[in-house]
Amino acid sequence: MIHLQHVTKEFAPKRGLFDVSFTVEPGMVFGFIGPNGAGKSTAIRQLMGLIQADSGHATIGGYDCWNQSQDVKRIVGYLPGEINLPGDFTGEQVLHLMQQLHQSKPERQSELLEQFPFETKTKIRKMSKGMKQKLALVGCFMKDAPVYLLDEPTSGLDPLMQERFLSLVDKERQRGKAILMSSHHFPEMEKSCDRAALIKEGRIIIEADIHELVRSSRKQYTIEFGLEAQAEQFALQIGSQRFQNHVSFFTSNERTLNQIIRLLTEYDVRAIQTSADDLEHVFLHYYSEEEPS
Amino acid sequence: MTIVWSLLKHNGKPITAYAVGTSLYLLMLAALYPSMMKTGLLEAKLQALPPEVLKAFQYDKITGFDNVLDLLGGNYYGLIFQIIASLFLLSLAARLLARPIDNGELILYLAAPITRHQYTASAMIVMFLASTCLVVCNTFVLLMADWFVSGVSIDGMTLVRFQVNALFLLYAIGGFTLCIATLFDDERRAFSIAGGVLVLSIVLTIGSGLSEKTEWMRYGSIFSLFNTQQLLEGTHHFFLHLLLLASISLLFHLGAFVSFRKRSLSI
Numbered sequence: 149m150i151h152l153q154h155v156t157k158e159f160a161p162k163r164g165l166f167d168v169s170f171t172v173e174p175g176m177v178f179g180f181i182g183p184n185g186a187g188k189s190t191a192i193r194q195l196m197g198l199i200q201a202d203s204g205h206a207t208i209g210g211y212d213c214w215n216q217s218q219d220v221k222r223i224v225g226y227l228p229g230e231i232n233l234p235g236d237f238t239g240e241q242v243l244h245l246m247q248q249l250h251q252s253k254p255e256r257q258s259e260l261l262e263q264f265p266f267e268t269k270t271k272i273r274k275m276s277k278g279m280k281q282k283l284a285l286v287g288c289f290m291k292d293a294p295v296y297l298l299d300e301p302t303s304g305l306d307p308l309m310q311e312r313f314l315s316l317v318d319k320e321r322q323r324g325k326a327i328l329m330s331s332h333h334f335p336e337m338e339k340s341c342d343r344a345a346l347i348k349e350g351r352i353i354i355e356a357d358i359h360e361l362v363r364s365s366r367k368q369y370t371i372e373f374g375l376e377a378q379a380e381q382f383a384l385q386i387g388s389q390r391f392q393n394h395v396s397f398f399t400s401n402e403r404t405l406n407q408i409i410r411l412l413t414e415y416d417v418r419a420i421q422t423s424a425d426d427l428e429h430v431f432l433h434y435y436s437e438e439e440p441s
Numbered sequence: 442m443t444i445v446w447s448l449l450k451h452n453g454k455p456i457t458a459y460a461v462g463t464s465l466y467l468l469m470l471a472a473l474y475p476s477m478m479k480t481g482l483l484e485a486k487l488q489a490l491p492p493e494v495l496k497a498f499q500y501d502k503i504t505g506f507d508n509v510l511d512l513l514g515g516n517y518y519g520l521i522f523q524i525i526a527s528l529f530l531l532s533l534a535a536r537l538l539a540r541p542i543d544n545g546e547l548i549l550y551l552a553a554p555i556t557r558h559q560y561t562a563s564a565m566i567v568m569f570l571a572s573t574c575l576v577v578c579n580t581f582v583l584l585m586a587d588w589f590v591s592g593v594s595i596d597g598m599t600l601v602r603f604q605v606n607a608l609f610l611l612y613a614i615g616g617f618t619l620c621i622a623t624l625f626d627d628e629r630r631a632f633s634i635a636g637g638v639l640v641l642s643i644v645l646t647i648g649s650g651l652s653e654k655t656e657w658m659r660y661g662s663i664f665s666l667f668n669t670q671q672l673l674e675g676t677h678h679f680f681l682h683l684l685l686l687a688s689i690s691l692l693f694h695l696g697a698f699v700s701f702r703k704r705s706l707s708i
Contacts, residue, residue, distance in 0.1 A: 196552065198706045199705040242549070
């Protein structure tokens with residue numbers, strides 16, 4: 149449904165998008181993860197026909213995102229990263245205008261307003277960030293489009309609204325929608341995405357199934373020894389640092405882990421702790437690994 | 442039509458403010474004109490001014506005023522209208538394009554299944570409607586004054602020529618400001634470039650009145666295509682000037698369409 153093929157758009161060296169390719173199929177939530185300025189929003193703008201690529205090809209539903217942007221936008225619900233709306237309009241006026249521009253159904257708007265309630269008579273300039281985000285979410289999803297492009301969708305939402313948003317995304321996925329979601333909020337990505345791509349300085353550094361990505365991440369293990377002397381000896385053996393009678397190390401390699409367990413049979417081990425398998429570790433792993441030394 | 446309606450709603454207040462403000466000023470001048478003529482104060486004051494200043498304001502006719510248009514030709518349409526028109530269209534183009542591009546508000550429209558041409562056309566229609574509204578209100582007020590205030594005695598044909606020429610001038614400046622607004626991401630940059638060109642045009646108009654040697658400066662300014670003095674005297678190349686203004690308007694509007702279609706937007 150959503151295809152980016154070798155898309156490059158260079159604003160400056162290491163700024164923009166460089167040879168980015170990925171595909172989002174119907175019924176899939178694709179996570180686009182990266183720090184600020186990595187190129188997530190640029191990729192989404194590319195798909196919305198706001199930016200022309202230097203090279204490569206972006207299509208949605210078979211339509212070229214630059215040359216057939218009107219057709220593309222007919223089948224896309226878009227949530228921008230920065231919610232900027234005319235300050236003089238009320239929420240109600242914005243929703244009414246969006247309904248007319250997108251020709252969406254009023255019933256769906258009412259359903260969404262029940263899930264994401266806010267005072268619709270308030271003027272935009274008087275709204276908090278959370279209110280504007282809810283307004284944008286209602287505006288985006290009331291279109292009932294087959295494709296959604298969501299740039300930082302939970303930014304400014306409280307935990308309850310975040311949960312509601314995730315269940316809405318899940319429902320839409322089950323209805324066969326193709327959803328591209330960019331964020332650096334890891335728990336929501338982990339809960340909602342099927343696949344994810346990590347982007348850094350405009351390049352995708354890894355793209356995989358989200359669970360595979362988490363499983364393959366480098367994890368931290370902490371061993372507690374009965375004696376500090378043993379901790380010291382073990383730290384020397386594996387080339388790690390000791391803190392009192394604890395030794396911590398990172399590994400993503402199963403062979404290394406098995407070797408370490410074999411070594412540990414000769415020690416008085418009191419406890420073994422592992423860090424949670426989460427996306428944040430995957431992110432930190434890839435980003436710290438790529439940092440120049 | 443949805444976009445035009447929405448843009449009009451969003452920009453209705455400043456359009457109304459300019460139309461009502463200028464109309465009230467014209468009404469005040471028209472209402473005061475008979476008493477000013479009776480006392481002879483106006484002519485005495487104008488004669489006391491240096492001829493360069495009078496020329497800058499297109500006040501050549503200091504020998505006498507036949508009707509209120511003689512006064513307005515210098516007082517309002519000589520220079521004030523040009524300044525107001527520049528400010529009005531600069532701010533309107535900024536509100537319709539430069540600012541929504543700069544602060545990202547444009548995404549409200551561009552996320553919908555509409556083309557950039559459709560948005561540009563809507564902005565253009567709003568500029569046309571706003572310019573027409575300003576001129577129609579001004580004309581209406583002058584006609585009202587002619588009907589209700591004795592001694593105003595406006596020549597209908599001269600008034601029509603004044604207002605049609607003024608309207609075409611607004612269309613041309615509107616096309617220029619809209620085209621510049623599509624070129625930049627930064628509202629202030631677009632505003633300062635378009636404003637700079639219009640200020641230069643006004644300076645050239647004023648400079649042209651300083652001496653005979655500087656008279657050529659008038660032709661470097663778009664405002665030379667709205668010469669009120671010649672319109673009053675009936676020596677004005679009325680249709681030629683309308684044609685030139687319409688061509689300038691068309692050229693810049695086409696430029697706005699082309700530049701906005703092609704550019705990448707960081708919104």
